[in-house]
Amino acid sequence: MALWIALDTAAPTPQIPSSPTPRAFIGEDPFVIWGTGEQVRNWTYVTDIVAGTLLAAERIDDGSAVNLGTMERIRVIDAAREVLRHTRHDARIEPRPDMPTGPYNRVADNSLAASLIGWRPDVPFLEGLHRTIDWYLSTRSRAQVRAVLDRMLTER
Numbered sequence: 001m002a003l004w005i006a007l008d009t010a011a012p013t014p015q016i017p018s019s020p021t022p023r024a025f026i027g028e029d030p031f032v033i034w035g036t037g038e039q040v041r042n043w044t045y046v047t048d049i050v051a052g053t054l055l056a057a058e059r060i061d062d063g064s065a066v067n068l069g070t071m072e073r074i075r076v077i078d079a080a081r082e083v084l085r086h087t088r089h090d091a092r093i094e095p096r097p098d099m100p101t102g103p104y105n106r107v108a109d110n111s112l113a114a115s116l117i118g119w120r121p122d123v124p125f126l127e128g129l130h131r132t133i134d135w136y137l138s139t140r141s142r143a144q145v146r147a148v149l150d151r152m153l154t155e156r
Contacts, residue, residue, distance in 0.1 A: 037077025069108025
């Protein structure tokens with residue numbers, strides 16, 4: 001089995017540097033995004049990735065690769081705006097076109113996963129993003145996040 005998890009899981013991360021939810025939670029202003037924000041991505045909720053991974057493990061035995069990702073096309077700037085809106089954080093978005101962004105358009109084609117293993121994502125982008133934000137906000141304190149965020153963003 002070969003599996004390609006496309007492209008960003010659970011909540012926006014690569015073009016909205018590190019995690020947007022903790023950055024909004026602690027009140028980051030300006031709210032930095034890498035690139036112009038016009039880049040197009042798809043983000044896939046983690047339960048959809050898990051379901052697809054299990055189906056691929058059960059049904060693929062010849063090494064065929066499948067993309068697990070939604071085919072929703074979301075601009076990075078729109079994802080950032082929704083994070084700010086849902087967290088009720090009023091911040092100025094600061095695009096950083098000087099920072100690396102990867103390809104302009106990165107959206108998975110999941111048609112092979114649909115035909116080979118019967119998989120399609122169940123959770124639309126906005127629902128998955130809201131679930132992720134709500135979970136994060138209910139399990140963290142601002143002081144805790146503020147104390148560790150810089151270290152978490154730079155350690156690998």
